[in-house]
Amino acid sequence: MGKLHSFLLLLFSLQCCSIASFAWSETNIISDKYELLALKTFVTSDPYNILANWSVSFSPCKWVGVTCDIHTERVNSLNLSDMGLTSILSPRLGNLSFLSELDLSNNNFHGQTPNEFVQLRIIPVEIRRLEHLKILQLGANKLSGIVPQRISNLSSHEILNLSNNTLSGSIPYLVGYLPQLKKLYLERNLLVGSVPSLFNSSMLQHIATGTNQLSGSLPTNECFGLPKLETFLVEENYLSGKMPSIWHQCKELTKISLSDNRFNRGYIPSDIGNLTNLRLLHLSKTTWKV
Template sequence: MANLCFHIPFPLFSLLCLMVCFTLCHANFTMNDELALLAFKFSVKDPYNHLANWSNSSSICKWVGIMCDAHHERVIALNLGEMGLKGTLPSKIGNLSFLVELDLHSNNLYGDLPKELIQLKKLQILNLSYNEFNGEIPIWIGSLFTLQHFHLCNNSFGGVIPKSVSKLSKLKTLDWNDNFIEGVIPFQIGTLQCLKILRFAGNKLFGRIPPTISNLSSLELLSLSYNSLTGDIPKTISTLTNLKFIYLSVNMLSGIIPRSIGNLTKLQKLELDHNNFEGDIPKEIGNLKSLEILYFGGNKFSAQIPSTIFNISELRKIDLSWNNLSGDIPSDICNGIPNLQNLALQENKLFNAIPSGWTQCKELEIITLNYNLFTGMYYSLSNL
């Protein structure tokens, strides 16, 4: 029998090799994703059987909580929030190299964050909120350069805020509320030019609010309440003209409220209650025409309540209680703030007659005026 010899041209041979290599590499990467996901499944308890279809008998792209890239069939999102899962994050989670979103919020996951997370070079969303993670927030988080939304709130993280967070230049949301983080807020935070939401409330932070916070030109929400912060509010905060929400309640802040706060014309909520602020309430607050909530209670403010406050038509809730405010209340109070629902003025030194104009406050639900120096008839809600 004659020998049959086939000659394959080199270009065609090269193409065939590339095709075989691509097929094998693609299969290998897909297998890595599958092994990483199965490692996660075996590291947690799943009391409600949400992960029942996580089996190699079906494509991983059809598994619950998984989203794949249509072109490469690689896992790009792992979304398992609110599933009652209990356990730890396995190190193999770092093998999901195409992962863009990792959302495990509202479970019962615990332990440290595995260092292998730094292998997720495409990660944009990391949401581990409302779990039981603990330990210090590691320095290596600064290597997650593509991260845009970083949620760790309501866990048990301790230690300090790592300065390396300043390397996350694309960050838009930094939400670490309600943990046990201590120390000072590093001034390097001021480099996060894209940051819109900064939430460190409910921790153990102390020291001053860093003046570099005024560099966060995109900031819309600042939440630092329930800490032990001291010092005054940086005057340069007035440059953050995109701010809509300021929450600084329950700290040990002091000094006066800068008059330039009136520049923050987009503000909807301004909560500075239960601190040690003093002096007068600046009349420039009347410039905040979008303001709905004003909480200044539990401070040391004195002098009269500026009349400009009573012309902010969007105001719904005002708390100026537990201060040293004097003077009277405008008789036509409800003409300027028709949407008023809650007014707390107790424990001050307000005097003269209680205005009868309450009858024009159609939305009013709660008035507290006790422990002042008022005279005349008290108009309770039943009179309105």
């Protein structure tokens, strides 16, 4: 009788845990659904009727542009690029704690970049799961305001694309402390200040900050700590001072563009000749000597 009682108690406990687990998962996917529906309410133009099936009648995992993780059954990717949408960015996207990819590029999103985006991170303490936003692509929209200073919270970030907007202010120096960052695209904005030190981002492959209003000088040892750098594009700014001379440390460089700046008069560094992978070198409208 004692064994039967113990077995029934164990069976009851397992059933309760299963029901609780299902309820927890269902509650949270429903939470994801309503955070996405909040984004839809901000959309003022959807010319291709992309968001037609974004409704409470369907699971968000079946919505256009939405992908869910097969294990957690939570939204982990939102890709609405090139869909002609007009909207402001809903700050409630920051509540999608399982999101690892967000691509809203080539639309008409406008307004300021919400500070809530820095909540798309790493570690929901309550459920002890590591969740990382790796890709943030908001290029070719009409975003204004500044790049959030708390962007360093996205410590697993690999791609940051905010190009072709009207962002102002300076580039947060903490961008240089994103250890997994591979691609940084900030070109064609209204950014001012200096190019931050990126020596701590040893994974960086692409830097593009051209066509802004950046000033100051570049570090003379720009390639130090960037062994994987392939493209370095800072053209059409107000950069001055001495041109970096130690380029051989960037052995993987294929593209360099320093044109349309205000660097000091001088000779083109001979180190550039040691870059065997170099395919593009732009120094036009400068005062270099050969």
